[in-house]
Amino acid sequence: KKIAILPGDGIGPEIMAQAVRVLDALGEAFEMERAEVGGAGFAAHGHPLPESTLKLARQADAVLFGAVGDYQYDTLERALRPEQAILGLRKELGLFANLRPAILYPELAGASTLKPEVVSGLDILIIRELTGDIYFGKPRGVRECPDGPFRGQREGFDTMRYAEGEIRRIAHVAFQAAARRDKRVTSVDKANVLETFQFWRDIVTDVHREYPDIALEHMYVDNAAMQLVRAPKKFDVIVTGNMFGDILSDAAAMLTGSIGMLPSASLDASNKGLYEPSHGSAPDIAGKGIANPLATILSAAMMLRYSLDKAEQADRIEAAVKRVLQQGLRTPDIHEDGTQRVSTEQMGDAVVRALA
Amino acid sequence: KKIAILPGDGIGPEIMAQAVRVLDALGEAFEMERAEVGGAGFAAHGHPLPESTLKLARQADAVLFGAVGDYQYDTLERALRPEQAILGLRKELGLFANLRPAILYPELAGASTLKPEVVSGLDILIIRELTGDIYFGKPRGVRECPDGPFRGQREGFDTMRYAEGEIRRIAHVAFQAAARRDKRVTSVDKANVLETFQFWRDIVTDVHREYPDIALEHMYVDNAAMQLVRAPKKFDVIVTGNMFGDILSDAAAMLTGSIGMLPSASLDASNKGLYEPSHGSAPDIAGKGIANPLATILSAAMMLRYSLDKAEQADRIEAAVKRVLQQGLRTPDIHEDGTQRVSTEQMGDAVVRALA
Numbered sequence A, B: 001k002k003i004a005i006l007p008g009d010g011i012g013p014e015i016m017a018q019a020v021r022v023l024d025a026l027g028e029a030f031e032m033e034r035a036e037v038g039g040a041g042f043a044a045h046g047h048p049l050p051e052s053t054l055k056l057a058r059q060a061d062a063v064l065f066g067a068v069g070d071y072q073y074d075t076l077e078r079a080l081r082p083e084q085a086i087l088g089l090r091k092e093l094g095l096f097a098n099l100r101p102a103i104l105y106p107e108l109a110g111a112s113t114l115k116p117e118v119v120s121g122l123d124i125l126i127i128r129e130l131t132g133d134i135y136f137g138k139p140r141g142v143r144e145c146p147d148g149p150f151r152g153q154r155e156g157f158d159t160m161r162y163a164e165g166e167i168r169r170i171a172h173v174a175f176q177a178a179a180r181r182d183k184r185v186t187s188v189d190k191a192n193v194l195e196t197f198q199f200w201r202d203i204v205t206d207v208h209r210e211y212p213d214i215a216l217e218h219m220y221v222d223n224a225a226m227q228l229v230r231a232p233k234k235f236d237v238i239v240t241g242n243m244f245g246d247i248l249s250d251a252a253a254m255l256t257g258s259i260g261m262l263p264s265a266s267l268d269a270s271n272k273g274l275y276e277p278s279h280g281s282a283p284d285i286a287g288k289g290i291a292n293p294l295a296t297i298l299s300a301a302m303m304l305r306y307s308l309d310k311a312e313q314a315d316r317i318e319a320a321v322k323r324v325l326q327q328g329l330r331t332p333d334i335h336e337d338g339t340q341r342v343s344t345e346q347m348g349d350a351v352v353r354a355l356a
């Protein structure tokens, strides 16, 4: 099995190094091959998603991705900026299903800005459609405004769209994920305003007929944003479109107060996937050895489970991470009085030891 | 001065009755005229925004709006559903600037799901553009998918768009509001993905050159959703588009835990406005006399300040509301041990008494 290793920018290389050590420590014969992506891709090959990197990602059975983005690339034109690599990989590899668990580890309950009783035991799964919606819809651009009171002025515009098949396949992912959990799906839309999401609601409702054991609830996106703050534990699986999912999954991650702990998976139709931490490249702390590698290590665990058919090894990694938390080891982002502050590398060491 | 009174559905009539009593108690010679809207508009005249109601709203100097929506209208086709009245009024009256304060009253700090230190003293103002964006953009509908892997299937689609003048005028509103506050504006966009919001960022940046005393920061919407949960007090004024504003303003309101307290104003170019509570019609508690009328009463205060040129009377109402909170009076939605539970009407009584 071949794994493409794309460390990226900022803290990407540091956290990836620890995830690779953990993978090495499993004693499996994985082939791992590295390539530059994001700002590093631009620096080495003039493009955030170089041909050679895309080729490797296509060949591999799974992609482990660090993070992209750094100050020196902020002034590049949009097509060359680091985040285009993420969008390009999603589209080129057909990674339409983004799975983002928002889990609050009991040991880290204090890190949340929410009251403990509101978030303790939080365990929700956000499933975000990742290759459709207004992210990729055409036409888009800046043009002369064709009508209305601003006719003749310049206007920016984009197209939101979802085809029936796109909605069906992500709905299936959500219902199947719920079947392995608490059997409840909340489909988030804006059917009261948007044609796209009235259509979304109709199709999700139709797919639901194949899953009589799963409870389906529809919720408007503004209400979902409120309920995530008010009573997040009421959710089990949330499924939504690309744009709403971008916003809600980040809000949900922040509820835990420990985004440095949260992995994600982006899957295609045959469970090939790209795995990355939910946090960004944090250029402000890059190179200081203080970044939390656990989200990347847990992303590697998701990769083992979903794409590499090694559920047992995934369990081992997850258990090892729990153990180091119980031992009281904390990188600075999750450090509290009475726990032991460790570096990125020491955290990696501890996970490797806990695996044994 | 003429005020259009549109109570609407659910708890709308109950909370409106208290706001009208408070307005009456000011001793000003306002002309108030009532009309049906939402489900009540449909029931009386076959349309959620009847001609006669729209005509009254156009003639009046300001509109005080309760809330719309009730179970029996849920199965109507979309064009006849209650919330179309809100969208219609915004568009027909040109109410492009939605001002939604998210304020945490010190007496109600316990109501928030967030830790007191994270939200105590919260006072942010969200300015949402209200007549543009994907809410009204055309074309929109369900059609045959013209291209890509889903070609030939049905697809739902909508158009996001912002013309230069639309962005300019809402940016001016935001900078001017910030000038009366802490002089900081956060413009929320998704410039890394959307053409509309790259254009938005460019225009806001340009308008900012006229306001050298105001600090401007740009933030992606996903990050804004996170920062609202992580450190909401860091914001002063947030300005954003219609869709993002819908989501973020509800999230911000919920941070306070007391959405029954939060008013809103929707203004046109000459400060004529529609004023409504930030909460909905809550049909589950309608008619029980337990709804919180304070958001509607505070909306009336905003109306006096922005549209009726009666800032002093607005101050009087706001002071009266503070006083009843200090007296420990609470409707059930904000009730805590050690405070006195009162009905909708008793709360109205108390505010009227406190005005004296």
Ligand SMILES: CC(C)[C@H](C(=O)O)[C@@H](O)C(=O)O
Residues within 6 Å of the ligand: A083, A086, A087, A246, B192, B193, B222
């Ligand atoms: C970097 C950006 C294009 C991306 C997105 O909006 O999808 C990011 O926010 C994410 O959620 O992975």
Ligand SMILES: CC(C)[C@H](C(=O)O)[C@@H](O)C(=O)O
Residues within 6 Å of the ligand: A192, A193, A222, B083, B086, B087, B246
């Ligand atoms: C009812 C609905 C159309 C409306 C909106 O989306 O604008 C509501 O959510 C609001 O925020 O006033």
